[in-house]
Ligand code: SF4
């Protein structure tokens with residue numbers, strides 16, 4: 001990861017249809033809240049090596065809905081184990097947290113631009 005979807009989500013389904021790695025689930029499958037779509041951080045690769053920009057943000061009609069989160073790396077393991085934000089998939093009863101398996105992230109996005117509320121999109 002990662003990007004995180006905020007409460008500005010209008011559940012339009014566009015991002016889910018465009019994610020190249022099928023990292024997004026709809027509100028009915030969101031493990032944290034049923035009011036918005038959810039990006040599975042253990043699957044998101046920030047579209048690295050696939051597209052120039054995160055495709056979810058490129059297609060999302062609700063500005064401010066898609067925000068950067070921290071890199072999915074072991075330094076941020078505790079962040080991704082925060083149940084209020086994420087519920088990670090487990091395999092053989094081992095949570096796929098960053099300490100187990102890191103994911104690609106955009107190295108050109110500085111940490112100062114990451115965190116819930118740090119928008120990926122820009123106003124047109
Ligand atoms: S940034 Fe890319 S890989 Fe991650 S959820 Fe969005 S579309 Fe999927």
Ligand code: SF4
Pocket residue numbers: 005008009010011012013014015016037056059060061062065066
């Ligand atoms: S494209 Fe944006 S508004 Fe539509 S479901 Fe995805 S995050 Fe929500």
